[in-house]
Amino acid sequence: MDGTRVPTDSLAWCCPVCRGxxxxxFAPTPATLKSLTGRVNSLWRYTECLPLSAPSVSLGEGRTPLVSLTEKVSAKLDFLMPTLSFKDRGAVLLAELALRLRPRRVVADSSGNAGTAVAAYCARARLSCTVYAPEGTSAKKLEQIGAHGARLEVVPGDREAAARAAREAADEEGTFYASHVFNPYFLHGTKTYVHEVWEELGGRLPEVLVVPVGNGTLLLGAALAVAELHAAGLIDRRPALYAVQSAAVAPLAHAWQEGADDLVGVTPAAPTAAEGIAIPHPPRARQILRAVRESGGTFLTVTEDQLRHAQTDLASQGLYVESTGVACWAATREGPLATRTAVIPLCGAGLKSGLPTTPF
Structure with a gap:
């Protein structure tokens, strides 16, 4: 991020100067709507926009349904991915890259969904994989990671403790760090979410893209896709990016309120049902804040009560989504978007964490 260049065939996982x-x-030109007809029914149909081609580890990821929730708001069902979360979009790129680099082993850190996705695609690629997860991670997510054959290291402490353990392991020779935060290939996978929305809406985007933000990988991928589509003249205006955080862990929303370009006065995280976005110190904070600002968007926060009500409300509509994955619906159903068209992602399946047990 400081201009230092790293060879693409290197196992380096961060900038050797700033460690960022x-x-x-990579500045691709997307295909036109007409030229997408008849292509493979997965995210690999957007091959011009992907930094890797001819995949060998694909599980058919992508092309998830877009359904209406209200007259103005639609939901993209990204919990209907092979590993039941949107993280498959980026994990398939990481596994494909690792397969070509042939490391001795792959390591990842995760509060559940990213680790599961990396474990699954490494299994597909026959790559040795170790996932570092913080204690308190959903038992179902840990079970899913183990089922794919990954070595599981449960780290005492919070999400950042797991990240530190993985980064220490990543410095060992012959190790590929499949980081959904540090590795940019992951972002170029998540951007296909917006390319699909654009295609499904007949070559247009809604006024607002509402995205949950912890480490910001989906939001930054969305910003990449919007920029690509706009530069190619395939959209005439850029949608605003609305970033949603849990009120219990909202360092970016706090920085936004302060008008800052980076994190300010970060306080310790409080418990939240939205474990997947409970990130007190996101490494790409400056990029996230800049992307939201340049889009004309804003940050929203949701309470634990809002998360619980949103999860049960979606379940009553036939959509069983995990508590992190309902954050955008929690922000949208009672928020400031009533008069604007919006698309929200439902990022993870409810089977990964279950319904809340705390009474309303």
Whole structure:
């Protein structure tokens, strides 16, 4: 992120100078709507926009349904992915890259969904994989990671403790760090979410894209896709990005309220049902804040009560989504978007964490 260049065939996982996340020097031109007809029914149909081609580890990820929730708001059912979360979009790129680099082993850190996705695609690629997860991670998510054959390391402490353990392991020779935060290939996978929305809406995007934000990988991927579509003249305006955080862990929303370009006065995280976005110190904070600001969007926060009500409300409509994955619906159903068209992602399946047990 400081301009230092790293070879694409390197196992380096961060900038060797500032130790920050890497970005990819890649500015593709998307295909037109008409030319997508008849292509493979997965995210690999957007091959012009992907930094890797001819996949060998695909599980058919992508092309999830878009359904209406209200007259203005539609939901993209990304919990209907092979591993039941949107993280498959980026994990398939990481596994494909690792397969080509042939490391001795792959390591990842996760509060559940990213680790599951990396474990699954590494299994598909026949790559040795170790996932570091914080204590308190949903038992169902840990079970799913183990079922794919990954070595599971449960780390005492919070999400950041698991990240530190993985980064220490990532510095060992012959190790590929399949980081959904530091590795830019992951972002180029998540951006296919917006390419699909654009295609499903007949070559347009809604006024607002509402996205849950912890480490910001879906939001930054969305910003990439919007920029690509706009530069190619395939959309005439850019949608606003609305970033949603749990009120219990909202460092980016706090920085936004302060008008800051980076994190300010971060306080310890409080418990939240939205474990997947409970990230007190996101490494790409500056990029996230800049992307939201440049889009004309804003940050929203949701309470634990709002999360619980949103989860049961979606379940009553036939959509069983995990508590992190309902954050955008929690922000939208009672929020400031009543007069604007919006698309929200339902990011993870309810089977991963279950319904809340705390009474309303």
């Amino acid at each position: 996340p890497l970005d990819l020097d």
